[in-house]
Amino acid sequence: MIMALGVVARVTAWWFKGGFHYPDEIFQQMEPAHYLRTGVAWLPWEFVRGVRSWVLPGVYAALLEVLSWVGVTGLSAFRLITLQNAILTVIMVPAGYRIGVALWPQGDRDTESAGLSVALFTALLPALVYYTPHTLIGTPCMVALTWGYAHWLEARRSDAPDPRSLLLCGLFFGIAGALRFTCGFHMLVPLADLLLRYRSRALRPLLVGAALPVSIVAVVDLFTWGWPFTP
Amino acid sequence: MNETRRGARGLARLGGAAYGALLAVALGVVLARSPHPITPAHAAVEGCSPQDLAHYCRGVRVRVSSYHVFANHHPIFAIDGRRSHDVLEKWVSGPEDTAPWIELLFPEPVDFSAIRLVYAGHTEPVDYNMRSYRLRCSAGNELRGELAVHDNEASRAEHALKCMGVDRLRIDIDAEPDTGRAVVRLYEIEVAP
Numbered sequence: 001m002i003m004a005l006g007v008v009a010r011v012t013a014w015w016f017k018g019g020f021h022y023p024d025e026i027f028q029q030m031e032p033a034h035y036l037r038t039g040v041a042w043l044p045w046e047f048v049r050g051v052r053s054w055v056l057p058g059v060y061a062a063l064l065e066v067l068s069w070v071g072v073t074g075l076s077a078f079r080l081i082t083l084q085n086a087i088l089t090v091i092m093v094p095a096g097y098r099i100g101v102a103l104w105p106q107g108d109r110d111t112e113s114a115g116l117s118v119a120l121f122t123a124l125l126p127a128l129v130y131y132t133p134h135t136l137i138g139t140p141c142m143v144a145l146t147w148g149y150a151h152w153l154e155a156r157r158s159d160a161p162d163p164r165s166l167l168l169c170g171l172f173f174g175i176a177g178a179l180r181f182t183c184g185f186h187m188l189v190p191l192a193d194l195l196l197r198y199r200s201r202a203l204r205p206l207l208v209g210a211a212l213p214v215s216i217v218a219v220v221d222l223f224t225w226g227w228p229f230t231p
Numbered sequence: 232m233n234e235t236r237r238g239a240r241g242l243a244r245l246g247g248a249a250y251g252a253l254l255a256v257a258l259g260v261v262l263a264r265s266p267h268p269i270t271p272a273h274a275a276v277e278g279c280s281p282q283d284l285a286h287y288c289r290g291v292r293v294r295v296s297s298y299h300v301f302a303n304h305h306p307i308f309a310i311d312g313r314r315s316h317d318v319l320e321k322w323v324s325g326p327e328d329t330a331p332w333i334e335l336l337f338p339e340p341v342d343f344s345a346i347r348l349v350y351a352g353h354t355e356p357v358d359y360n361m362r363s364y365r366l367r368c369s370a371g372n373e374l375r376g377e378l379a380v381h382d383n384e385a386s387r388a389e390h391a392l393k394c395m396g397v398d399r400l401r402i403d404i405d406a407e408p409d410t411g412r413a414v415v416r417l418y419e420i421e422v423a424p
Contacts, residue, residue: 037261039268041300048301062257069257 002116003093006123010086014133017082025135028052030078033060037068050225053217056137056179078135085140086133092143095150096122102153122146141176141183148172152190161198163205169194170209177210178217269294270307275338285400285422286312290338297325299414306333309420314387316354324406324415331415332403335422340370340396345389345423348402351416352386358411360386364404368394 020026027044035041036057046052060081067077100118104111122128132139148169155165169190176183194202218228275290285291287310295306304323313320324331346366351359362383368376376394394400400422404415 035300037264037266039266039297039300040305042303043300045301058258058261059254061261062254065257065261066253 002119002123006090006093009129010132013129014083014086017133029135032057036061054224055220082133089132092146093119093123095146098150137180141179144172144176161201166205167209170206174210174213178213267294283421284341285310285420292336294334296332297328299323309417314349314419321418334401337398340398342395343422344393345391347421348388349419350386359416361404366402368397368400370397
């Protein structure tokens with residue numbers, strides 16, 4: 001029910017949204033994606049110097065390609081991609097639920113209500129809903145960070161480290177950081193907390209979890225810019 | 232309840248995997264294609280530019296081996312009907328492109344007798360003028376005319392080449408690495424009836 005509300009809110013935001021909020025959603029994402037498909041684009045300087053990764057433009061290029069197979073191109077394709085982004089962000093709602101449950105004292109009778117409250121907050125927070133139908137790099141980062149937080153809070157509930165939660169925490173933080181390294185600032189508190197709490201026992205599962213997304217970006221950078229993690 | 236939740240989770244994972252696989256295939260198609268840039272299709276305007284059959288307002292499109300994308304030297308500038316002195320408004324081949332070419336695609340068969348090429352020298356150093364290139368006109372795959380140029384020095388080069396009923400004109404240009412001719416700088420192509 002809450003997820004359905006989240007979908008309705010996001011589709012409404014998408015329906016009434018104008019053009020882009022930041023130029024980056026066009027020039028850092030859609031133009032490079034269009035370049036991959038057609039060889040034509042207006043590329044910003046970041047793509048000369050290797051400041052940006054081609055990973056997300058690659059995903060958008062694939063989406064544009066799929067849409068072109070069914071005859072959807074141009075502005076219509078862009079609109080559908082922003083709709084997809086809006087709807088996909090609804091997967092933050094279960095993470096919101098788990099954050100609420102993890103924050104509430106364990107075993108309390110209101111635990112369920114706490115989870116549902118945060119889930120509702122995640123589904124309907126206006127500022128969050130507003131940014132979902134955009135091709136900003138922050139949109140997938142936001143989803144990954146939310147799941148990273150959920151697993152961090154779940155991991156820190158027990159005295160002994162929970163390898164699965166730590167692994168997933170590393171995976172989602174890895175995705176967020178790999179997409180945009182400035183997302184790393186939002187991980188500093190959780191990572192410091194986990195390392196202080198569990199010392200080196202937390203380090204291995206976190207690093208293993210982060211290895212896959214970080215490696216993907218490193219390999220793509222290697223092939224596109226000639227060196228991993230350019231610049 | 233747990234059964235339903237497990238089922239929904241499994242379904243979501245399956246959907247996510249299928250979606251990811253579809254995107255991976257599409258990305259593979261995109262990367263394998265390695266497209267040659269082509270100008271947008273414009274509807275022909277009747278009576279437009281009778282002296283220049285290559286003008287985009289006649290519905291002509293131009294395809295190139297590459298262009299200098301970071302400097303925005305789009306190939307449309309070569310058929311915009313302007314012998315511009317603005318150094319932006321020219322087609323420049325990609326810096327990595329060792330065998331640049333440009334191809335005019337006519338919307339319907341045309342007859343022409345001459346081709347004029349406006350190189351960078353008309354407003355920039357003459358060292359940028361391309362010296363060696365080959366012009367070929369064809370109808371589909373059938374070659375109807377060919378001309379090789381090896382010693383061009385002119386900034387505004389005019390070449391006589393009679394072509395009848397052709398739908399494309401291709402120019403293969405010899406880039407000269409480590410010189411001003413390492414990339415092609417072409418301000419305009421004009422095709423005279």
